[in-house]
Amino acid sequence: MSNHTRSTDNNRPGQHRSIRDELEKRAWVQNPDLANRLNNRLEGGKRHYDGSRRIMRWQDRILLTLGFALLVLLVIRAETAIGDDQVWGLQLNNDSGVYTELAINTGIQLDITGLVSRVEITQSFTNHGSHWAEGIYRFPLPEGAAVDRMRIKVGERVLEGEIQEKETARQTYQNARDAGQTATIVEQQRRNQFETRLANIGPGESIEITIAYLQNVSYSDFSYHLRLPMTFTPRWEPGQQTAGGQLNTTLQTPYLIPSFSSNGHGLTLQANLVSAVEFAAIESRYHDVDIRQVENGYQIELLNPDEISDRDFVLSWTPTLQSHPSVSLTTFNDGDSVYAQLMLAPPLADSISPQAREIILIIDTSGSMEGASLDQARAALLHALNSLGPDDYFNLLQFNSETERLFDQSITVTPTSLYNAQNFISRLKANGGTNMAPALKMALEMPEIPKLMRQVVFITDGAVGNEAELLQKVAQNLGKSRMFTVAIGHAPNSWFMRKTAEIGRGSFVHIAKPDEVETQMSALWGRIQLPALTDICVNWGDTAEYFPEVIPDLYAGEPLWLLARLPAEPTMIGLCGELNDRNWELNVNGWDAASSGAGGDNLAKLWARKKIEALEDGLMFGADPELTQLEITGLALDYGLLTRYTSMVAVDRTPRRDGGESLAVSEIPGLLPTGSSAQLAGYPSTATGWVAQLILSVFVLLLATCMLLFSGSRLPMTPIIAKT
Amino acid sequence: MAKNPLDMPKRHWVLAVMSLIAASFLLDALWIPVKAELAQHLLERSWLRTLAGEPDAKPWPWADTRAVAILEVPRLGLREIVLEGSSGRNLAFGPTLLNTTQLDQSADRILSGHRDTHFSFLKELQTGDLVRLRTVKEIRDYRVSWQEAVDSRTQQLVIDDSVERLTLLTCYPFNATTAGGPLRWVVTALPES
Numbered sequence: 001m002s003n004h005t006r007s008t009d010n011n012r013p014g015q016h017r018s019i020r021d022e023l024e025k026r027a028w029v030q031n032p033d034l035a036n037r038l039n040n041r042l043e044g045g046k047r048h049y050d051g052s053r054r055i056m057r058w059q060d061r062i063l064l065t066l067g068f069a070l071l072v073l074l075v076i077r078a079e080t081a082i083g084d085d086q087v088w089g090l091q092l093n094n095d096s097g098v099y100t101e102l103a104i105n106t107g108i109q110l111d112i113t114g115l116v117s118r119v120e121i122t123q124s125f126t127n128h129g130s131h132w133a134e135g136i137y138r139f140p141l142p143e144g145a146a147v148d149r150m151r152i153k154v155g156e157r158v159l160e161g162e163i164q165e166k167e168t169a170r171q172t173y174q175n176a177r178d179a180g181q182t183a184t185i186v187e188q189q190r191r192n193q194f195e196t197r198l199a200n201i202g203p204g205e206s207i208e209i210t211i212a213y214l215q216n217v218s219y220s221d222f223s224y225h226l227r228l229p230m231t232f233t234p235r236w237e238p239g240q241q242t243a244g245g246q247l248n249t250t251l252q253t254p255y256l257i258p259s260f261s262s263n264g265h266g267l268t269l270q271a272n273l274v275s276a277v278e279f280a281a282i283e284s285r286y287h288d289v290d291i292r293q294v295e296n297g298y299q300i301e302l303l304n305p306d307e308i309s310d311r312d313f314v315l316s317w318t319p320t321l322q323s324h325p326s327v328s329l330t331t332f333n334d335g336d337s338v339y340a341q342l343m344l345a346p347p348l349a350d351s352i353s354p355q356a357r358e359i360i361l362i363i364d365t366s367g368s369m370e371g372a373s374l375d376q377a378r379a380a381l382l383h384a385l386n387s388l389g390p391d392d393y394f395n396l397l398q399f400n401s402e403t404e405r406l407f408d409q410s411i412t413v414t415p416t417s418l419y420n421a422q423n424f425i426s427r428l429k430a431n432g433g434t435n436m437a438p439a440l441k442m443a444l445e446m447p448e449i450p451k452l453m454r455q456v457v458f459i460t461d462g463a464v465g466n467e468a469e470l471l472q473k474v475a476q477n478l479g480k481s482r483m484f485t486v487a488i489g490h491a492p493n494s495w496f497m498r499k500t501a502e503i504g505r506g507s508f509v510h511i512a513k514p515d516e517v518e519t520q521m522s523a524l525w526g527r528i529q530l531p532a533l534t535d536i537c538v539n540w541g542d543t544a545e546y547f548p549e550v551i552p553d554l555y556a557g558e559p560l561w562l563l564a565r566l567p568a569e570p571t572m573i574g575l576c577g578e579l580n581d582r583n584w585e586l587n588v589n590g591w592d593a594a595s596s597g598a599g600g601d602n603l604a605k606l607w608a609r610k611k612i613e614a615l616e617d618g619l620m621f622g623a624d625p626e627l628t629q630l631e632i633t634g635l636a637l638d639y640g641l642l643t644r645y646t647s648m649v650a651v652d653r654t655p656r657r658d659g660g661e662s663l664a665v666s667e668i669p670g671l672l673p674t675g676s677s678a679q680l681a682g683y684p685s686t687a688t689g690w691v692a693q694l695i696l697s698v699f700v701l702l703l704a705t706c707m708l709l710f711s712g713s714r715l716p717m718t719p720i721i722a723k724t
Numbered sequence: 725m726a727k728n729p730l731d732m733p734k735r736h737w738v739l740a741v742m743s744l745i746a747a748s749f750l751l752d753a754l755w756i757p758v759k760a761e762l763a764q765h766l767l768e769r770s771w772l773r774t775l776a777g778e779p780d781a782k783p784w785p786w787a788d789t790r791a792v793a794i795l796e797v798p799r800l801g802l803r804e805i806v807l808e809g810s811s812g813r814n815l816a817f818g819p820t821l822l823n824t825t826q827l828d829q830s831a832d833r834i835l836s837g838h839r840d841t842h843f844s845f846l847k848e849l850q851t852g853d854l855v856r857l858r859t860v861k862e863i864r865d866y867r868v869s870w871q872e873a874v875d876s877r878t879q880q881l882v883i884d885d886s887v888e889r890l891t892l893l894t895c896y897p898f899n900a901t902t903a904g905g906p907l908r909w910v911v912t913a914l915p916e917s
Binding site: 022059063066067069070073256367368370371372489681682683684685686687688689690691692693694696697698700701704705707708 | 738740820
């Protein structure tokens, strides 16, 4: 009884007395009937302990688990410590860990004919490092730019890029990149943000990528303007509201550095302004330029050879104006369809007689307007009241959950009515929900004042959920009224506001800060008090697809620009409208149309770009996303345009980088705009991880305690065949 | 068989050592929230001294930071003292001001805090909540207007003093086990008036 014999196969050479052996021995001492218990237990499968094939026993497993848990604890601790000292800032993705030095310089060639400008941007990537490199560069293009061409110049070879569906293009690029071929891809990331990737730039090598696009020239204050964005303004742009906590990964702010730390970012620019007539003035707003008059127009060049791309380039030119609306028609026939561009230029402001109008001001006093927004809205309302003319009629409406109007119907401007209005404005309080539809309905259905044009000025932050329904309401009830929207605050629902104005045949302004009330409201007022030509209709003939779909009025200082696709050459295009209270009609003979000449397909591409924009807008009205994507992709491939679903890719088939050599990837930063007060910083580390550490250490402690408590009185660690 | 006290099994020694290490980790982990809470009390007194006009009231003699403001969220009954400078060390004691200029001269104010100590309340914050910042000179009310998650590897913070706002930053996701992740939760509040 005193001597329990242990199974012989437990004898190992060296006879190490392990803890296990020790514990086991004690167990035998303390539990005399152990052998029986064990035998019972081992009835099922007789596992023999074999020195050469050791099976881990449960105590060992727990010990190992404990050891592992402790290791994890150490790692957590170490990571927290690293987190504390982490250097803030952007990490460049550099998959080989090699430092690369890539520089970028930009050259721009502009050709402006009429209202269309052809822009070619050449980005030259130079690799100053000693390794093969892939460069990523994010750059801005104007919203609505029709990007249709891309080419890459490697040494003496020039390769044209092609348009491909986004995923296919990525695959093409990736394959070429991995095969060591020089390849490039241009993608659209946001409406105005694009990205170039260029793979396999040899050490010391320069590669040029040229991206070409079409851009409309804008017209305001009696001048034409062309703005080429050069850099991004780092400003607060809220992304998608991520209430559910999902990360919005598509929103990527470009990486920007101040100009003093740049090694490159040089800018050269040359512009040809084609014109048969002389301009009253040509001006570059932010750059010193040399302007030369040549045979067919003007040539413009940057004066400073060391210019860098840290501010937008803006060119303005002023034509001599006529005193009646002028119309010009340009067409292009591609064999299948005819693309037509119709431009309506307003007459001089002096030749337009100001008309008395009925102004209905609607103010949103829902809860979201509380604070600064309501103050700005009040200021905007007072500004509007002060701008009323002696013959104007006006009314005031406020809405939150309820709608309230000041007068039953619009009344003339008198000291009493003004006093009442000011009183009404000072009593406004932001509270309750945003029930916009009844207010819109009330304003649009108010009894009309004979012979007066009704202009509804709508002041809100646009925080609504039923945009599509509201827009339909506006479209249905608009009648002879016009809607003008004033967006308030830093993050209004701009899309909804702009759309409301578009459908309401009016215009849209945004007041972000209190000090902008004056300028923005004056701008709006200046625009809307001189309607030159109203209720414009254009009879293109059957089955024309034209943009904009709702034709706004023609105001002083703002021309109208329409694009259409027609089944055949137009014979006669009928225009009608109201000019100074009289009917106005004009027939444009299709034979008079100017042919768009060499760059003719420009019209087709611009039309397709408008159509894509309209399709994108349709998404907000509940259009099927997959169908829309298919439609846009189809159009983009047909017309060769870069969109959010299609990219440009170019590959030089000659493999250049050997598989053995590594490729260093780096993002080339853009420049911070000059004069920007903004600074950029990385995000600090803001977690200690103490909860995880606590849970894990409690776990280890509990397990260890359990083992200490039970190992002494429980089973031995080795399955033993007892010989009794 | 005679019992020898020194003949204690080796496994028990290993277990004992492990328990000791685990216990020290446990204390170390507990010390983080305790320190975070304790520091706030010490800071309370230095804040009172700051209000009384002491120019550089240090919360403790060897501190290299000072209390610059009080952050309040009335709906959650929260009140915390904000420190100057977003270093890892300061973050252990309270929410910190990521500053380039003095708080009273800046319009665009950015506060960061640990997601598992002082800024754990950010997950309960809702759009429209009132957030109050008391500085030595003024009391400023903000309303939460945007909340979003960003990736710190691809995005930068924009500090733009031409915009008046208060940004609260912390790590994301809130219940991640380990520290040092790339995501951040950004709450933007705009001034009331």
